[in-house]
Amino acid sequence: KRLQDSLEPPFLIEGIPIAMEACIGVALLPEHAADADALLQRADVAMYYAKQVAADYAVYAAHLDPHSRERLRLLAELRDAIQLDQLVLHYQPKVEIKSGRIGGVEALMRWQHPQRGLLYPDIFIPTAENTGLMNPLTQWLLRDALHFQRTADTVPVRLRVSVNLSARSLHDAHLPHLVENALVSSGVSPRQLVLEITESAIIHDPEGARAVLTDLSRMGVWISIDDFGTGYTSLANIRRLPVNEIKIDKSFVLGMLRDRSDEMIVRSVIELGHNLGLHVVAEGVETQDVYDALAAFGCDEAQGDHIQRPVPGDRLLEWMRTTPIWKLDPGGF
Ligand code: G
Numbered sequence: 546k547r548l549q550d551s552l553e554p555p556f557l558i559e560g561i562p563i564a565m566e567a568c569i570g571v572a573l574l575p576e577h578a579a580d581a582d583a584l585l586q587r588a589d590v591a592m593y594y595a596k597q598v599a600a601d602y603a604v605y606a607a608h609l610d611p612h613s614r615e616r617l618r619l620l621a622e623l624r625d626a627i628q629l630d631q632l633v634l635h636y637q638p639k640v641e642i643k644s645g646r647i648g649g650v651e652a653l654m655r656w657q658h659p660q661r662g663l664l665y666p667d668i669f670i671p672t673a674e675n676t677g678l679m680n681p682l683t684q685w686l687l688r689d690a691l692h693f694q695r696t697a698d699t700v701p702v703r704l705r706v707s708v709n710l711s712a713r714s715l716h717d718a719h720l721p722h723l724v725e726n727a728l729v730s731s732g733v734s735p736r737q738l739v740l741e742i743t744e745s746a747i748i749h750d751p752e753g754a755r756a757v758l759t760d761l762s763r764m765g766v767w768i769s770i771d772d773f774g775t776g777y778t779s780l781a782n783i784r785r786l787p788v789n790e791i792k793i794d795k796s797f798v799l800g801m802l803r804d805r806s807d808e809m810i811v812r813s814v815i816e817l818g819h820n821l822g823l824h825v826v827a828e829g830v831e832t833q834d835v836y837d838a839l840a841a842f843g844c845d846e847a848q849g850d851h852i853q854r855p856v857p858g859d860r861l862l863e864w865m866r867t868t869p870i871w872k873l874d875p876g877g878f
Pocket residue numbers: 652653654665666667670686709710711712771855
């Protein structure tokens with residue numbers, strides 16, 4: 546109750562009072578769990594229940610919510626999914642607008658679940674984040690993506706491979722070691738690796754993020770801010786971080802030719818990004834018209850279903866072998 550009371554007064558964020566409400570999940574040792582990991586899981590289940598019924602807090606009980614038990618089952622299965630080789634990466638190309646060349650690919654994780662079919666990361670990444678599963682997942686992700694980068698050397702392009710890091714990983718002091726080990730054992734140059742980090746991961750703990758990002762950046766890997774525009778990072782904040790690239794969130798790009806304010810945001814982010822010396826990527830490019838407009842605004846790279854949707858690695862290599870570069874010139878589709 547004291548915790549909850551302390552969160553009640555509005556928070557002043559850049560001079561604006563923001564009110565928020567907290568829901569608390571309670572789990573007890575040893576009644577509800579035998580170890581710390583399980584205890585946190587149970588508290589998490591109770592917290593979701595509290596939110597669902599709009600209560601201030603809830604105490605864990607096994608019967609609370611069948612959905613939560615499902616989450617727990619998924620979590621148990623996810624533990625094995627790595628060993629059982631059920632995780633796969635799909636790849637989506639990013640095109641350098643000026644040259645029409647493929648500048649890189651983004652690795653997007655999927656889980657080929659034996660009963661539920663292909664699962665997307667929004668279903669299992671949050672579950673993994675709340676437990677100790679993120680490290681093994683990130684390790685697997687880096688190994689697989691860097692292996693793909695090596696394989697892709699058979700295609701006459703120097704591919705940079707982008708991977709998404711969860712907010713949780715960014716605040717893990719081990720992350721730089723993880724990345725370094727993956728680079729060394731794969732033999733891929735750090736310049737060929739891009740780490741995508743969401744804005745919200747930074748806003749949470751800017752100083753902690755800066756320490757980890759600085760270590761990573763010193764190794765020579767590229768740092769990219771994903772989903773840019775959806776969080777509350779000011780560009781002033783980003784300027785103080787070792788960032789190389791920003792990706793304009795697809796929510797602005799998708800309808801930018803229909804919505805004046807989306808278009809203004811896209812143009813402004815491109816201009817501001819360039820003024821800060823950053824590489825600017827637009828994601829969610831679904832039509833040639835949007836591609837052409839981005840070219841006119843001077844955007845550096847485009848990614849989206851118009852070019853190619855995310856597909857398994859071998860399919861993407863095949864696509865790269867059979868897609869002439871000139872096809873990707875602005876206006877040349
Ligand atoms: O294709 P799509 O539905 O994959 O991706 C949904 C979201 O999941 C994206 O915001 C993306 O950043 C995130 N995501 C995709 N792959 C990974 C991954 O390997 N690790 C993490 N942490 N997030 C990922």
